Amino acid sequence: MEKIPVIAIVGPTASGKTGLSIKLAQHFDAEIVSFDSMQLYKGMDIATAKPTEQEMQGIPHHMIDCVERGEVFSVARYKEAAEKAIRDIVGKGKRVILVGGTGLYLDSLLNNIEFLDSEDNDKNREVREKLQAELIEKGPEFMHGKLAGIDPKAAENLHPNNTGRVLRALEVFYTTGHTISYQVEHSKDTPSPYAPIFIGLTARDRQYLYDRINLRVDLMLQDGILNEVEEFVAEESKSTARQAIGLKELAPYIRGEEDLVTCVERLKQETRRYAKRQLTWFRRNEKINWLFIDEMSPEELVTEAIKIIEREEA
RNA sequence: GGCACCAUAGCCAAGUGGUAAGGCAGAAGUCUGCAAAACUUUUAUGCCCCAGUUCAAAUCUGGGUGGUGCCU
Numbered sequence: 001m002e003k004i005p006v007i008a009i010v011g012p013t014a015s016g017k018t019g020l021s022i023k024l025a026q027h028f029d030a031e032i033v034s035f036d037s038m039q040l041y042k043g044m045d046i047a048t049a050k051p052t053e054q055e056m057q058g059i060p061h062h063m064i065d066c067v068e069r070g071e072v073f074s075v076a077r078y079k080e081a082a083e084k085a086i087r088d089i090v091g092k093g094k095r096v097i098l099v100g101g102t103g104l105y106l107d108s109l110l111n112n113i114e115f116l117d118s119e120d121n122d123k124n125r126e127v128r129e130k131l132q133a134e135l136i137e138k139g140p141e142f143m144h145g146k147l148a149g150i151d152p153k154a155a156e157n158l159h160p161n162n163t164g165r166v167l168r169a170l171e172v173f174y175t176t177g178h179t180i181s182y183q184v185e186h187s188k189d190t191p192s193p194y195a196p197i198f199i200g201l202t203a204r205d206r207q208y209l210y211d212r213i214n215l216r217v218d219l220m221l222q223d224g225i226l227n228e229v230e231e232f233v234a235e236e237s238k239s240t241a242r243q244a245i246g247l248k249e250l251a252p253y254i255r256g257e258e259d260l261v262t263c264v265e266r267l268k269q270e271t272r273r274y275a276k277r278q279l280t281w282f283r284r285n286e287k288i289n290w291l292f293i294d295e296m297s298p299e300e301l302v303t304e305a306i307k308i309i310e311r312e313e314a
Numbered sequence: 315g316g317c318a319c320c321a322u323a324g325c326c327a328a329g330u331g332g333u334a335a336g337g338c339a340g341a342a343g344u345c346u347g348c349a350a351a352a353c354u355u356u357u358a359u360g361c362c363c364c365a366g367u368u369c370a371a372a373u374c375u376g377g378g379u380g381g382u383g384c385c386u
Contacts, residue, residue, distance in 0.1 A: 247350095
């Protein structure tokens with residue numbers, strides 16, 4: 001079967017992915033599919049640095065603003081919806097550009113990870129609650145030992161303190177009858193339907209990126225991020241969206257618990273740490289063609305990226 | 315000017331004679347259904363400087379430098 005060619009723009013937050021992707025979309029007559037776990041949600045426009053109408057230049061964007069904030073979302077649902085978006089775009093005869101910062105979402109999509117039928121339902125919730133209770137009663141070592149008895153391979157790869165993942169591995173087994181290791185193996189047998197070309201944006205000098213992040217946070221403040229946070233604090237949402245950087249750091253100020261300077265500093269720091277984790281994730285992908293934002297002007301980055309894409313396609 | 319207290323990593327700090335706790339920041343990494351999450355590993359040949367006592371000093375003594383507080 002003919003593979004679907006896609007262009008994937010990756011990189012840490014504040015590296016300039018949005019700007020580059022829109023320029024490339026114009027050049028290649030493409031539509032954009034985001035792989036960002038937070039831009040998915042409605043609202044939070046400033047905190048998640050969504051492209052504005054004006055920035056989009058009329059280029060259709062998918063997988064942005066498509067989930068209610070209270071909703072629980074997951075990689076599996078992302079993959080399903082993104083696949084559909086890609087099919088639609090290809091059906092129109094246009095090209096696909098993937099842009100974002102959530103490495104897990106991108107890899108799950110491109111590597112065609114098969115998620116076993118273990119969707120949120122009563123059975124799952126029941127199993128999860130039982131495991132939770134058991135964890136509190138008997139401790140992380142016990143749960144890890146339990147997993148080792150069922151799925152030694154998964155247990156070996158998980159640290160006992162990583163209770164979230166240990167419990168999930170157990171949950172998968174109890175609800176589907178298959179181990180999570182089986183799921184991984186099974187996924188590797190199914191070939192990816194995509195032929196991706198990767199462009200990565202990063203800085204040669206880490207401090208350069210960090211300076212950009214600090215500046216961006218200051219701009220978010222000017223743009224009124226505090227209003228967004230205020231709205232969010234009032235909602236008291238329990239969904240994934242509340243994990244968004246910006247909301248949880250600024251909330252103590254809105255609630256009058258801490259001063260603004262402290263909260264803003266923490267927001268900058270958390271954003272820097274996030275960028276570092278993103279780089280760790282992307283670095284292991286050897287297919288990424290890295291471009292350095294502290295060595296080229298935005299225009300040069302665009303022409304370089306076009307050159308790389310045309311070369312890889314030839 | 316006098317008196318008192320303090321000086322340990324980028325920051326906060328424990329350590330009162332036996333070979334530098336811990337936390338934060340930083341760095342590296344793991345990742346298959348909450349991932350902007352969760353988790354792991356790592357960081358001072360040296361304790362302001364000089365001299366002394368001792369087998370042994372961040373720890374004791376003397377001097378110096380710097381800081382903080384009080385008094386004049």
